[in-house]
Every structure is written in C-alpha cells, then in structure tokens.
Amino acid sequence: DVKVTQSSRYLVKRTGEKVFLECVQDMDHENMFWYRQDPGLGLRLIYFSYDVKMKEKGDIPEGYSVSREKKERFSLILESASTNQTSMYLCASSLFQGRDTEAFFGQGTRLTVV
C-alpha cells in the first residue's frame, strides 16, 4: 500500500510566520505535488516536482515555495503566512514521469493563519 504522510493534520500559525508543511511518500515515486483545497474551488495545484531538487510552478504559486532535497520528501513553505492562506493543503505523489498514472494523496493539513 502506498503511503503518503503529511507531518501535521492541523496547524495554527500567526500572520507573518514562516510555515513548513512536510510530506513523505514511501513508494519511490518520482512525482510529488502540493494542492490547495478550498470550498467551491476544488483542488488547485501550487507546485510540483518530478525529481530531486527539481520544482515547477503550478497554477497558484504566489506566496509559496517548495523544497525537494530527497526523493521521498516534498516540503511546502509559506514564506510569510497570511490569512488568505488559511486552507486545506494536500500533498500527492505518483509513480512515473508519464501522463496516465494514479496520484496518491496524503491525509491533508488544515492550516489556519490568525
């Protein structure tokens, strides 16, 4: 069974703080993704990575950065948290560098910025 694990289920941070969301997968997947989920807006892609030290912007990268120093770990960084970044964040991974492979999701991190 593929396991994608996010470090926290719930987080509360203050405006202006630097926030790290961690994601680890245990199936040697090449691809890793960070999505943001908001009611009525679905899943929006923030950043993705196809390989170690490689990253690409998704649809809504502003205010975020990512790090992939090891194949199994993909971190999402909020450089200076703002209240409009309060959301559910979902990490996902998939096996091949192809276009037709299943994405496996983590359990999500609900971030509240106050």
Added chain:
Amino acid sequence: GENVEQHPSTLSVQEGDSAVIKCTYSDSASNYFPWYKQELGKRPQLIIDIRSNVGEKKDQRIAVTLNKTAKHFSLHITETQPEDSAVYFCAAAEGGSQGNLIFGKGTKLSVKP
C-alpha cells in the same frame, strides 16, 4: 494550460437512482482522465480512470465515458447507495506535462435513503 470544468456543483438523488457528473477539458493533448472520490474528512481516492484510446469503462456500478472530439467526459453511478455520498472530482492530465493533474471544482453528491 489545461482547464477543467465540472457540473453540477451539488447533486442530490434518491437511493437507487442514477447520478451523472459531467466534465469538460480544454487541452486536446490530454490523454488521461481520472475520477476521485473524497469522503468527509478523508483524502481523495481514485475510483476509476479512462485513457483516450477508449470511449467507455465500467467497474461494477461506476462507469466513465469519454468523447475526445467534444472534449468532455462523464461519471455515471447506477443504483446509488448512501455510502456513495461524497465529493467527486474529475481531472485531466495536462498535455505535454509529466503527470500534472488539473482538477475540476468538485461535485457534492448526496444520496438520500
């Protein structure tokens, strides 16, 4: 880039009825179309997918159809049950990419007993 539209945003059916959710996509190079189900408080999970070389795929009570010419695909659930209640997301793998999934905004399906 790819854009995926999903309708309806909410759907309420009586147990035993059928439910249909429709999606359209913009990138003619997209070749892979999965559907995910997200139960309340849980992570999205793949329930069925279809590739561009087929027009229809079935798995028990769930079926997906694809019309590449019109760039739309649909999820059909027959004989709905209360446990089918969830949010369903369609997605398309972005053409020319290495696996990026672009999701629709989701459909909240409620099945009334």
